[in-house]
Amino acid sequence: MAEPYTPQSIERKWQERWAAQGLYRTDLHATDRPKFYALVMFPYTSGDLHIGHWYNFAPADAYARFQRMRGNNVFLPIGFDAFGLPAEEAAIKHGIHPFTWTRQNIERMTAQLKTIGGMFDWSRSLATCYPEYYKWNQWFFLQFYKRGLAYRAKAPANWCPHCQTTLANEQVVDGACERCGTPVTRRDLEQWFFRITQYADDLLDFSEIEWPERVVVMQQNWIGRSTGVEFQLGVEGRPDLHIAVFTTRIDTVFGMTYVVLAPEHPLVDQLTAPEQRAAVAAYQEQARRQSEIERLSTEREKTGVPLGSYAINPFNGERVPIWIADYVLSTYGTGAIMAVPAHDERDFEFAQRFGLPIREVIRPPDRAGDAPLTAAYTGPGVMVNSGPFSGLPSEEGKERLADWLEERGLGRRTVNYRLRDWLISRQRYWGTPIPIIYCERCGTVPVPERDLPVLLPEDAEFRPTGESPLKLHAGFVNTTCPQCGGPAQRETDTMDTFVDSSWYFLRYLDPHRDDVPFDQALATRWTPVDQYMGGVEHAVMHLLYARFFTRVLHDLGLVPYKEPFKRLYNQGIILGPDGQRMSKSRGNVVNPDDYVRQYGADTVRAYLMFLGPWNAGGPWSPQGIQGPWRFLNSVWELASEDPPAPAQPDARAEADLRRLMHRTTKIVTERYASFQFNTMLAELHTYRNGLQRARGRVSAALWDEAIRRLLLLLAPTAPHLTEELWERRGYSGSVHLQAWPTWDEALTVEERVNLVIQINGKVRDQIEVARGLSEEQVRPLVLERPKVQAAMDGRQVRKVIYVPDRLVNLVIG
RNA sequence: GCCGAAGUGGCGAAACUGGCAAACGCACCGCACUCAAAAUGCGGCGGGCGUACGCCCUUGUGGGUUCGAGUCCCACCUUCGGCACCA
Numbered sequence: 035m036a037e038p039y040t041p042q043s044i045e046r047k048w049q050e051r052w053a054a055q056g057l058y059r060t061d062l063h064a065t066d067r068p069k070f071y072a073l074v075m076f077p078y079t080s081g082d083l084h085i086g087h088w089y090n091f092a093p094a095d096a097y098a099r100f101q102r103m104r105g106n107n108v109f110l111p112i113g114f115d116a117f118g119l120p121a122e123e124a125a126i127k128h129g130i131h132p133f134t135w136t137r138q139n140i141e142r143m144t145a146q147l148k149t150i151g152g153m154f155d156w157s158r159s160l161a162t163c164y165p166e167y168y169k170w171n172q173w174f175f176l177q178f179y180k181r182g183l184a185y186r187a188k189a190p191a192n193w194c195p196h197c198q199t200t201l202a203n204e205q206v207v208d209g210a211c212e213r214c215g216t217p218v219t220r221r222d223l224e225q226w227f228f229r230i231t232q233y234a235d236d237l238l239d240f241s242e243i244e245w246p247e248r249v250v251v252m253q254q255n256w257i258g259r260s261t262g263v264e265f266q267l268g269v270e271g272r273p274d275l276h277i278a279v280f281t282t283r284i285d286t287v288f289g290m291t292y293v294v295l296a297p298e299h300p301l302v303d304q305l306t307a308p309e310q311r312a313a314v315a316a317y318q319e320q321a322r323r324q325s326e327i328e329r330l331s332t333e334r335e336k337t338g339v340p341l342g343s344y345a346i347n348p349f350n351g352e353r354v355p356i357w358i359a360d361y362v363l364s365t366y367g368t369g370a371i372m373a374v375p376a377h378d379e380r381d382f383e384f385a386q387r388f389g390l391p392i393r394e395v396i397r398p399p400d401r402a403g404d405a406p407l408t409a410a411y412t413g414p415g416v417m418v419n420s421g422p423f424s425g426l427p428s429e430e431g432k433e434r435l436a437d438w439l440e441e442r443g444l445g446r447r448t449v450n451y452r453l454r455d456w457l458i459s460r461q462r463y464w465g466t467p468i469p470i471i472y473c474e475r476c477g478t479v480p481v482p483e484r485d486l487p488v489l490l491p492e493d494a495e496f497r498p499t500g501e502s503p504l505k506l507h508a509g510f511v512n513t514t515c516p517q518c519g520g521p522a523q524r525e526t527d528t529m530d531t532f533v534d535s536s537w538y539f540l541r542y543l544d545p546h547r548d549d550v551p552f553d554q555a556l557a558t559r560w561t562p563v564d565q566y567m568g569g570v571e572h573a574v575m576h577l578l579y580a581r582f583f584t585r586v587l588h589d590l591g592l593v594p595y596k597e598p599f600k601r602l603y604n605q606g607i608i609l610g611p612d613g614q615r616m617s618k619s620r621g622n623v624v625n626p627d628d629y630v631r632q633y634g635a636d637t638v639r640a641y642l643m644f645l646g647p648w649n650a651g652g653p654w655s656p657q658g659i660q661g662p663w664r665f666l667n668s669v670w671e672l673a674s675e676d677p678p679a680p681a682q683p684d685a686r687a688e689a690d691l692r693r694l695m696h697r698t699t700k701i702v703t704e705r706y707a708s709f710q711f712n713t714m715l716a717e718l719h720t721y722r723n724g725l726q727r728a729r730g731r732v733s734a735a736l737w738d739e740a741i742r743r744l745l746l747l748l749a750p751t752a753p754h755l756t757e758e759l760w761e762r763r764g765y766s767g768s769v770h771l772q773a774w775p776t777w778d779e780a781l782t783v784e785e786r787v788n789l790v791i792q793i794n795g796k797v798r799d800q801i802e803v804a805r806g807l808s809e810e811q812v813r814p815l816v817l818e819r820p821k822v823q824a825a826m827d828g829r830q831v832r833k834v835i836y837v838p839d840r841l842v843n844l845v846i847g
Numbered sequence: 848g849c850c851g852a853a854g855u856g857g858c859g860a861a862a863c864u865g866g867c868a869a870a871c872g873c874a875c876c877g878c879a880c881u882c883a884a885a886a887u888g889c890g891g892c893g894g895g896c897g898u899a900c901g902c903c904c905u906u907g908u909g910g911g912u913u914c915g916a917g918u919c920c921c922a923c924c925u926u927c928g929g930c931a932c933c934a
Contacts, residue, residue, distance in 0.1 A: 248851055252929060255850065281934060366933045380932050452933050646859060658859065661872045716871035790867050795915045797867055835914050841866055845914045
């Protein structure tokens with residue numbers, strides 16, 4: 035009787051031994067093998083590694099191990115995303131300094147992470163809250179600033195009038211301050227931006243990356259490129275004024291019955307007639323009070339106020355009223371629109387509410403001319419009521435009207451994006467200080483590079499006011515101007531943590547360098563990342579910012595490529611046993627540590643990989659983990675003790691086992707490579723079943739080879755178990771340093787196959803035949819079958835469909 | 848509303864390029880081992896009819912293409928995810 039499988043002691047033993055041997059320290063300078071940079075999205079230092087982390091890291095680690103055994107020099111780093119709001123909130127709530135809180139969490143999470151048994155290279159770990167890291171955020175900021183890619187402008191922030199502080203979006207709950215419940219308003223503050231819009235078009239080029247289609251689509255929607263025309267409207271009685279509007283439907287311009295400006299539009303004052311002043315001012319005030327979220331809600335009924343002035347349509351000289359309404363955004367296009375209610379749903383709704391005229395100018399092919407419009411028609415059609423352009427197809431009309439405007443210098447074709455510049459200012463303590471100094475005499479002065487890092491002072495005070503402690507820290511704020519030496523103040527805002535995560539993959543290569551942000555030679559050799567693995571929740575922000583950042587680095591000559599992550603894979607989400615998203619309030623949270631204690635990390639890894647397709651996720655079943663547990667136990671038993679060799683090996687059993695061995699090797703290899711871990715493990719189950727059948731019936735040499743393969747194929751998934759068995763069976767070296775097994779294609783196929791016989795598409799019989807028979811060879815065999823004779827019932831064969839080695843379909847009638 | 852993904856046994860799922868639907872596993876049932884239980888092993892396990900050889904039905908719904916459809920096409924229903932007045 036073999037000793038039982040005790041994962042706890044085995045796993046501890048190998049984790050210690052691997053660390054002592056430096057088994058997972060990647061030699062980044064090795065040139066004997068191709069490099070492979072595998073990357074997982076670094077965890078936020080929340081304090082606890084939850085099942086979602088395991089679901090990302092364990093299969094990702096198996097994939098990295100597979101790539102390593104296949105002969106690649108694999109680098110799989112790990113680190114911590116360590117700045118951000120929760121640390122600050124913990125500081126206020128528990129009276130603990132963000133630094134302490136974060137450091138403790140890093141320690142705890144590091145210990146948890148090590149139980150996964152991953153091939154992380156801990157010698158190159160990093161955390162973004164250390165000056166050696168964030169110094170380079172500041173350095174990048176200065177490079178961006180030099181190139182005009184960082185600028186300061188007024189931007190609205192969420193503002194709590196009661197707490198007198200700005201709030202992050204996460205701190206706004208249902209439009210109210212999470213701390214005191216006061217409705218949140220907007221307040222304009224001077225804040226810092228990165229000019230990502232300059233790269234909008236370039237970011238739409240996905241040709242060099244292999245990413246999930248849906249992520250690409252999300253980014254495309256986010257960037258939101260739309261082509262159209264911007265043109266000028268005259269103002270009645272004010273030849274000095276013009277209103278610029280943007281439209282994608284210039285073909286509908288003869289249907290313009292009014293014009294709308296955003297409430298914040300700079301021309302509102304000049305365009306407001308005296309009798310409308312009070313109403314307009316009141317509307318503007320109301321719009322200002324409303325938060326962005328409320329204002330953007332589509333549920334709301336549309337509101338607006340006429341200015342009492344009129345715009346002139348350049349195409350026909352018609353005068354139309356000018357309104358302000360908050361359904362027009364000041365931040366998109368020109369902040370003003372031509373309203374065509376007949377062909378735009380929003381304008382239609384507004385016109386109906388305020389009794390404005392609705393004039394049809396595009397006729398759909400299937401519509402009679404006399405029926406009144408009951409809804410906006412937004413499709414293409416033939417232009418009507420459009421003066422000289424009537425009768426043109428609308429698509430052609432777009433071009434003609436654009437030409438007409440451009441010829442007269444009244445407008446031009448242009449492109450707009452939904453994408454806004456990246457607001458990086460946070461009115462918070464726990465982040466990278468923005469390296470800017472404000473001097474009364476010299477204005478905005480960047481901190482000289484030699485003075486970096488601008489250190490985050492540790493002796494800050496945390497008060498529950500929500501105000502950034504940096505603002506109250508005299509020693510930090512007050513400084514001298516690097517240009518004139520006079521008194522000056524530091525910028526007290528810190529950077530968005532997405533800056534940290536935009537380039538961490540480069541820092542991993544040499545995380546403690548003090549002279550450069552990253553080693554350029556290593557970066558040229560190792561990046562871009564070959565395979566990035568993480569949750570789809572980062573489909574837009576993080577991944578888009580990193581792509582932008584990398585493009586800037588490219589233009590700065592720091593890296594020779596534009597895309598940071600060549601391939602991306604999104605794992606799904608692990609749900610609670612009830613099939614719902616895990617949450618503390620539902621009480622369905624699965625703690626991975628409990629299962630690791632009970633079954634060991636290898637079983638947890640195998641179960642996470644087996645429970646469903648990796649990109650789909652699914653419910654965690656406390657019973658389902660029994661499957662992988664039993665499987666690993668049976669592997670343990672098979673490999674621990676060899677059966678007595680038979681006096682005479684069974685030739686049939688040997689042939690079957692050999693074929694199964696090669697077949698399994700092939701399929702398992704393909705499945706690892708394509709992230710199909712669930713079916714990869716199903717294949718190994720089948721292999722295990724075959725081994726149990728063959729046990730004691732095949733030669734000792736073949737048995738040993740079959741078990742050896744089992745361990746190799748399973749090693750990426752269950753690294754501890756296989757390493758232990760590898761050692762016990764007397765093989766030398768680590769199982770994880772072995773070459774991946776190969777297979778002989780000819781040995782993967784059966785020489786006899788089951789041929790299905792269908793009659794009129796229904797399965798009626800099957801025969802076992804040699805592989806590779808021709809239709810002529812098969813036909814008589816099929817026709818003589820009694821079942822076929824019976825089913826044919828004397829009728830004629832009209833047609834025979836033969837799929838070699840699969841089926842014969844007789845069409846009779 | 849728009850964009851995207853997906854609907855298959857009691858459950859998680861599998862099915863390469865249109866070719867035996869339900870591999871692999873969980874749960875369950877029966878048997879063996881046991882004083883007993885657990886663990887383990889063996890067998891069964893979509894539905895209906897039939898003593899049986901077997902026959903019929905079944906991949907969200909309704910149509911279509913095809914010798915043949917879970918897979919392709921059209922319409923619809925449901926669920927999940929993203930965006931949400933971007934002119």
